[in-house]
Amino acid sequence: MDDENVDVEINFYGISEIVTTFSFNENNCNYAMFKSEYLFCCGKNGEINCERRDINLQLINIFDLILSENIKNLTIENHNNTFIELLYYEEKSESKNIYKYYIYPPECNNINKISNINN
Numbered sequence: 001m002d003d004e005n006v007d008v009e010i011n012f013y014g015i016s017e018i019v020t021t022f023s024f025n026e027n028n029c030n031y032a033m034f035k036s037e038y039l040f041c042c043g044k045n046g047e048i049n050c051e052r053r054d055i056n057l058q059l060i061n062i063f064d065l066i067l068s069e070n071i072k073n074l075t076i077e078n079h080n081n082t083f084i085e086l087l088y089y090e091e092k093s094e095s096k097n098i099y100k101y102y103i104y105p106p107e108c109n110n111i112n113k114i115s116n117i118n119n
Contacts, residue, residue, distance in 0.1 A: 032076040034084055035105070043071030043088055048101075065101065 029042040037060065041050040048071055052060040067090065075087040084103040089096065 028072060028074050030074050030076045032078045032084060034078050035081050039076060039084055039103075041074055041076060041086065043074035045070050047071070048074065048086065048088065 031038055031040040036055055038053045041048050046067055048065040051062050054060055069090045072089040077085045086101040088099055090099050
């Protein structure tokens with residue numbers, strides 16, 4: 001496939017329709033606002049690199065999603081501050097597919113533990 005842009009219409013699970021242009025670039029980045037943070041991610045060869053940044057763009061942390069193929073046309077969607085959906089094109093030698101990956105915020109559980117230390 002060449003580097004021309006191709007208009008593609010995608011309909012996932014009947015909730016929303018996404019119309020996007022696939023660029024087929026290898027080193028591509030995107031971002032989304034999630035709650036009071038920014039999530040910046042870049043698709044590369046075999047991985048997606050992400051950064052969480054606060055409202056002032058100060059780095060909170062960095063994480064990587066290790067995958068197997070070239071990641072192209074990375075798109076990030078915020079679903080009502082409930083979760084983030086990464087949509088990406090993964091080019092495999094035998095086929096070309098669009099995948100999605102969900103990121104949910106961690107949930108904290110309050111746990112009280114009582115420890116008796118006997119000497």
